[in-house]
Amino acid sequence: MVVDFDDFGYDHDCRMELEKLKEINPKFKVTLFAVPTKMTIELLDWATENDYWVEIVQHGWDHHSNYECEKWTYEEALMAISKAAPYFPTKGFKAPGWQISDETYHALRDNGYWVADQSYNDERRPSELKVYKGHDLPDNYHGHTWDCGCNNGIHEDWDNIAFKVKVGSNFKFVSEEIK
Numbered sequence: 445m446v447v448d449f450d451d452f453g454y455d456h457d458c459r460m461e462l463e464k465l466k467e468i469n470p471k472f473k474v475t476l477f478a479v480p481t482k483m484t485i486e487l488l489d490w491a492t493e494n495d496y497w498v499e500i501v502q503h504g505w506d507h508h509s510n511y512e513c514e515k516w517t518y519e520e521a522l523m524a525i526s527k528a529a530p531y532f533p534t535k536g537f538k539a540p541g542w543q544i545s546d547e548t549y550h551a552l553r554d555n556g557y558w559v560a561d562q563s564y565n566d567e568r569r570p571s572e573l574k575v576y577k578g579h580d581l582p583d584n585y586h587g588h589t590w591d592c593g594c595n596n597g598i599h600e601d602w603d604n605i606a607f608k609v610k611v612g613s614n615f616k617f618v619s620e621e622i623k
Contacts, residue, residue, distance in 0.1 A: 445612045446584040446621055447605070448560075449598065450538070452476035452500065453483040454507055456590035458598050459490055465609045466497060473615040476589070477503035477538045477560070480528040488531055499617040501536040501560070502528045510541025513548050521551035534619050536560065536576070549573055558622045574622045 447465075449458070466472045476491070478500045491500045504512045505524040513521070525537065537552050538560040549570055552559055558574035569575060579586035585608050591597030598605065 445608070445615050446475065446578055446581075446618055447473070447587075447609070447612075447615065448475040448477060448579065448585070448618055449587050449589045450477045450503060450540075451507065451589050451592075452478040452503075453487050454479045454589070455482065456588075457487070458589040459487075461598050461602070462498070465606065468606055469609045469612060469615075471613065471615050472609050473497045473499070473617055475499045475501055475618040477501050478532070479503050479505075479507045480524070480531065481506040483531065495533075499534055499619060500532055501534050501538060501618065502532045503538050504540040507540045511543045512541075513539040514543040514545055516545045516548045518547040518551050521545070521548040522555070525551065525555060525557065534617075536619055536622075558619070560618060576618050576622055578618070578621055 462474060474497065476498060480502060491498050502525065535557045537557050539548065542562045546568060549559065553570050553573040558576060560576045561569060563577055578584050585605055587596040587598060587601060587605060588594065589598055591600040595601055
């Protein structure tokens with residue numbers, strides 16, 4: 445089972461809820477798609493201290509909109525991943541709103557990254573770029589670190605996610621599922 449949440453660090457500190465999920469099931473692991481410019485030293489330290497069950501992966505740059513990466517040039521994408529790399533040890537990336545330019549795909553591929561993406565981008569994504577599309581699999585859980593009105597915010601969907609974590613047995617990071 446893969447559990448992932450978007451927008452970690454973006455004024456949505458859900459560490460207490462994540463720690464409750466870890467208490468519910470000690471096997472629990474989570475991938476947090478984190479916004480680099482919104483991360484604090486405190487959040488980065490917490491993630492590092494808990495890296496045996498918490499994986500942080502880059503989620504855009506400052507997530508000023510869901511279209512932030514849609515028109516990035518190769519150079520803009522390279523700048524974003526290069527600046528974030530010292531703080532994000534996992535070489536993965538997810539564009540806000542799943543909106544991503546072809547140039548960003550090429551920068552990720554050329555620098556050994558994988559991408560979390562949607563199937564509607566299959567035709568234009570470079571075949572050499574590794575991809576994660578497991579967010580829609582029934583045993584996995586994809587949500588947000590805040591109540592975004594999509595019914596998959598950590599608070600608005602608490603009962604569902606807590607139940608899935610309670611009965612889960614084989615938790616993996618997104619990076620462990622890359623094919």
